[in-house]
Amino acid sequence: MEQYAIKGGNPLVGEVEIGGAKNAALAILAAATMTDETVLIENLPDVRDTKVLIQAMESIGVIVNRIDRHTVKINASHIHDLTIEDDYIKKIRASYYLLGALLGKYRKAEVSLPGGCNIGLRPIDQHIKGFRALGANVRIEHGLIITEAEELRGNHIYLDVVSVGATINVMMAAAMATGKTTIENAAKEPHVVDLANFLNSMGADIKGAGTDVIRIKGVSKLHGSEYTIIPDQIEAGTFMFAAAVTKGDVTVKNVIPKHLESISAKLLEIGCEVEESDDAVRVVAAKPLGHTHVKTLPYPGFPTDMQPQIVVALGLSTGTSIVTESIFENRFKYVDELTRMGANIKVEGNTAIIDGAERYTGASITAPDLRAGAALVIAGLAAEGVSVVDDIKFIERGYEDFHIKLQSLGAQIDKVNTERELQKFKLKVG
Numbered sequence: 333m334e335q336y337a338i339k340g341g342n343p344l345v346g347e348v349e350i351g352g353a354k355n356a357a358l359a360i361l362a363a364a365t366m367t368d369e370t371v372l373i374e375n376l377p378d379v380r381d382t383k384v385l386i387q388a389m390e391s392i393g394v395i396v397n398r399i400d401r402h403t404v405k406i407n408a409s410h411i412h413d414l415t416i417e418d419d420y421i422k423k424i425r426a427s428y429y430l431l432g433a434l435l436g437k438y439r440k441a442e443v444s445l446p447g448g449c450n451i452g453l454r455p456i457d458q459h460i461k462g463f464r465a466l467g468a469n470v471r472i473e474h475g476l477i478i479t480e481a482e483e484l485r486g487n488h489i490y491l492d493v494v495s496v497g498a499t500i501n502v503m504m505a506a507a508m509a510t511g512k513t514t515i516e517n518a519a520k521e522p523h524v525v526d527l528a529n530f531l532n533s534m535g536a537d538i539k540g541a542g543t544d545v546i547r548i549k550g551v552s553k554l555h556g557s558e559y560t561i562i563p564d565q566i567e568a569g570t571f572m573f574a575a576a577v578t579k580g581d582v583t584v585k586n587v588i589p590k591h592l593e594s595i596s597a598k599l600l601e602i603g604c605e606v607e608e609s610d611d612a613v614r615v616v617a618a619k620p621l622g623h624t625h626v627k628t629l630p631y632p633g634f635p636t637d638m639q640p641q642i643v644v645a646l647g648l649s650t651g652t653s654i655v656t657e658s659i660f661e662n663r664f665k666y667v668d669e670l671t672r673m674g675a676n677i678k679v680e681g682n683t684a685i686i687d688g689a690e691r692y693t694g695a696s697i698t699a700p701d702l703r704a705g706a707a708l709v710i711a712g713l714a715a716e717g718v719s720v721v722d723d724i725k726f727i728e729r730g731y732e733d734f735h736i737k738l739q740s741l742g743a744q745i746d747k748v749n750t751e752r753e754l755q756k757f758k759l760k761v762g
């Protein structure tokens with residue numbers, strides 16, 4: 333099974349290009365099925381999640397022409413099935429974005445009920461609440477979510493929790509409903525705004541995305557479009573914290589600094605220098621990291637998808653830090669792995685109390701999920717000695733060429749397949 337082999341100790345130095353936002357791409361790919369005309373999507377991240385969603389779309393008849401690694405042409409005029417097979421939703425939950433897209437366009441869709449995952453139960457009651465408010469009949473039978481509607485009519489929907497997925501799914505269905513829809517308590521993430529902009533480029537009428545009240549006037553038809561996906565603020569934040577943890581000097585390029593404000597603020601707070609320019613942010617960790625407190629919140633708060641990365645950094649800081657995870661109920665699973673590298677962290681409920689350690693030491697560790705996996709790689713980059721990270725398929729779900737980008741910044745990291753390759757790596761790094 334593929335692993336990352338890492339020899340820690342090198343400060344990361346240099347520039348790294350950030351790719352398109354995975355979580356915007358998944359929503360936009362699904363929304364591209366809402367027109368019978370051709371859609372061109374650029375800056376698509378070449379990661380496992382987007383590949384699997386494209387396969388799910390092709391399985392129902394969507395034609396996807398890959399122009400290059402980061403560009404696809406999509407035509408959904410010949411969809412022949414409205415049921416998304418189980419194994420796609422098992423691979424990525426976001427296949428359920430096809431519910432909102434196909435319900436909006438065809439008034440019918442079926443997708444397997446996504447299970448929980450390593451970070452929490454991940455209910456979808458708010459998605460269902462939104463579809464029902466628009467007049468759809470939604471039932472769960474034999475593990476399938478079946479949605480259908482004689483007619484979709486606009487409505488006033490108040491989300492009980494701030495949910496990115498529910499905001500996105502309901503926005504898509506409402507975009508082609510008859511009449512006006514208001515979504516209150518909507519998620520404000522950059523990828524919600526990116527989807528709204530994409531739908532509007534196809535002729536939708538959506539206002540207020542990025543605020544907690546989104547107003548939608550339904551249209552009967554959407555047309556083709558050419559669209560470029562925004563940069564991935566979580567990939568950028570991951571490299572910014574990698575610079576902090578390895579005492580490096582890294583510039584993330586092709587980013588939108590405003591999307592990184594909460595991440596930059598925390599890096600400044602723990603003693604890093606942060607320089608912003610139009611489409612780049614430079615992080616210099618010139619002195620030992622200080623402690624801080626952070627609570628994950630919906631955007632523009634500190635992102636839950638950056639929680640493992642800041643915990644790895646605070647695990648090497650001076651003093652005691654407190655990190656509270658307010659979005660998901662089980663997102664500290666990786667702490668056991670980090671403890672094996674020398675971290676002093678006590679998890680009580682949804683709070684981690686972190687006493688900064690002198691150093692991490694290399695160990696064999698397993699990635700429990702996408703973002704925690706990336707954070708454990710960062711810990712390995714700072715650790716003394718060699719670390720081996722298992723289950724890197726999780727990391728490759730959301731990070732394109734992760735180890736190659738890290739190598740370009742001076743990291744000693746390789747992807748290894750066999751014990752022999754691991755031994756060769758150990759000989760190489762000495």
Ligand code: EPZ
Nearest residue numbers: 355426454455456457458459493495496497637659660702
């Ligand atoms: C999206 O998940 C992202 N995934 C997650 O990123 C991210 O962590 C999360 O938003 C929060 O930012 C994609 O965009 C594909 P939510 P999503 O609905 O939409 C509760 C990654 O690493 N909730 O905003 O599933 C839920 O349990 C992934 O890229 C309900 O109660 O997140 C959670 O506590 C990991 N009922 C909270 O809301 C619902 O119907 C926020 O979840 C929906 C959600």
